[in-house]
Amino acid sequence: MRVHFIAIGGSAMHNLAIALHLKDFTVSGSDDEIFDPSRSRLEKHKLLPKKWGWFPEKINSDLDAIILGMHARIDNTELLRAQELGLKIFSYPEYIYEQTKDKTRIVIGGSHGKTTTTSMVMHVLKENAIDFDYMVGAQIEGFETMVKLTKDTKIAIFEGDEYLSSPIDRRPKFHLYHPHIALLTGIAWDHINVFPTFENYVEQFEIFTNLIQPNGSLIYFEKDEHIQKILTKKREDVTYIPYNTHPFRLENNQTILITDKQEFALEIFGEHNLQNLMGAFHICKSIGIKDSDFYRSIQNFSGAARRLQKLAENDNCCVFQDFAHSPSKLKATTQAVKKQYPNRKLIACMELHTFSSLKKEFLPHYKNTMSMADQAFVYFDPKTIEHKKLEPINSKQVQDAFGGTNLKVYINSKELISDLLTMNFKNTNVLLMSSGNFTGVNLPQLAEDIIVNTK
Known part of the structure; x- marks a missing residue:
């Protein structure tokens, strides 16, 4: 079988490409940008496109299937060529x-x-x-x-x-x-x-x-x-x-x-x-x-990546990373850490990063979701809002939506990290919650820096 991936660099797409390659399919693909870990994994299996971009000449009648990723647009030149040739086009769940x-x-x-x-x-x-x-x-x-x-x-x-x-x-x-x-x-x-x-x-x-x-x-x-x-x-x-x-x-x-x-x-x-x-x-x-x-x-199941994952710990501090971003996930994760370690303080940091979380009308759903933390930080990047073409929000709107006296809002991640690292982490856990990375923060390194501050 010969399959071609349009937007091969996506999280699920590149994994499916590798899976089919390991099943002895002939796999090709295109994308306009690919980041790690997708990039290194595709390169390992010799599936990484040689050039970034879309190349309709890659699409021909010899292909058995086209697998289309969400990252591609409906006017993608490879997609238009596949439609013109009447090729079978699948989404990755369909395939x-x-x-x-x-x-x-x-x-x-x-x-x-x-x-x-x-x-x-x-x-x-x-x-x-x-x-x-x-x-x-x-x-x-x-x-x-x-x-x-x-x-x-x-x-x-x-x-x-x-x-x-x-x-x-x-x-x-x-x-x-x-x-x-x-x-x-x-x-x-x-x-x-x-x-x-x-x-x-x-x-x-x-x-x-x-x-x-x-x-x-x-x-x-x-x-x-x-x-x-x-x-x-x-x-x-x-x-x-x-x-x-x-x-x-x-x-x-x-x-x-x-x-x-x-x-x-x-x-x-x-x-x-x-x-x-x-x-x-x-x-x-x-x-x-x-x-x-x-x-x-x-008994020895340690969890999935970024799901209450321990990044670093010592005898009196543990730093967790979690994918939590929606109100229900945020509340459940904060409560879980606080209840598991009732004798430790909890510093909870959360990034508003998804389309839903950055939408002004949705913010009130976050009311009191971080109330069990002793100190809560909420961060959002105005550039992300602009990129997603959403109506701007400001720090006061976020502060009012979350409520509580334990919470501070940041729009600069460097300022957030700087303030965080000045805190006393003895007998304290830190929870980092986001579907992103706080605009380029190396979270494993941050976790190690926090642990060093407790010694």
Whole structure:
């Protein structure tokens, strides 16, 4: 098979390109810019384009498929050439389905926790020597790539993102996977640039449940009121499996799982993670993993990259990085760290970086989301707002939206880091939350600098 990627440098796109290359496909691609880690990974597999830009001459009738990334525009010259030739054009979720349509597909959806839940299932299956295909939205320890596609595996596990599939396919990605086993972690409004009302956003999850294959199953967090509303219309050919927070206790800043037979110490923590764990438990049970094997395997799960990831620590300070950016994620992550370390102060730093978070109308949803932090910093870059062509916001609007007396707003990341490094970090944890990097800050190095300041 010969496939060509338009916008090969994307996070998911370059991983899919590598996966198909490893499956002995002939892979080519184009992009106008590619950054690490995509760049170095593509270069390692000799898939990095020789020149930046779009080259319609690369598109010819010998290609079996075109895979189109979200980074490309609808007037992309390669895309126009492919349409002119009548070639098969796929979004990457559509092509992943094509490669796994004869397998048992497991899809984890929800506004939060889907990456972690997917990672947990992957970890347990690997620990139990079960081979599987997968697509996940973060780098997972023990897995070289974020996508794997093979000929012989019988199971495929996907993180089900609700964002759009491609510039010419406006369906949410998770509508294209048609799961046999589906999971919903919870619903909290996100992607308001695509789903302008909460009702429209919730509707996407209802559609997702309707796409479950006959005689399939839906595993869901039973305390989410929006999922419960969706489930007033249950299907007779689907099995419904509710879950809640796994029983646990805290001991010396460590989370201990409580089961009927014994207790298990974990490397992860936080109630959301224990809900994710319970969802992963039911998925694994559905595909034949014994309870004892699940608990044995999950003990050494350390989490996905940028999901409450420890960047540095010593005896009285720990610096965490987290992808949290939406109000629900921000509140849950802040609470998780504070509850896990009740005797330590918490300094929480958050960057408003996504389209939704920088939109003036959305800011009030952040009210009191960082109230459990002893000191909270919120940063946004006016240039990012300008780049996204949004209405400008100012520091006072952000301050008023978040509320509380523990919060300070910055529009200069150097000033934020300078002020942060003057603080006393003894008996204190630091939480860095963003889907970006605070406009070019080396977060691992910052974490080391914070730890040095506690000595």
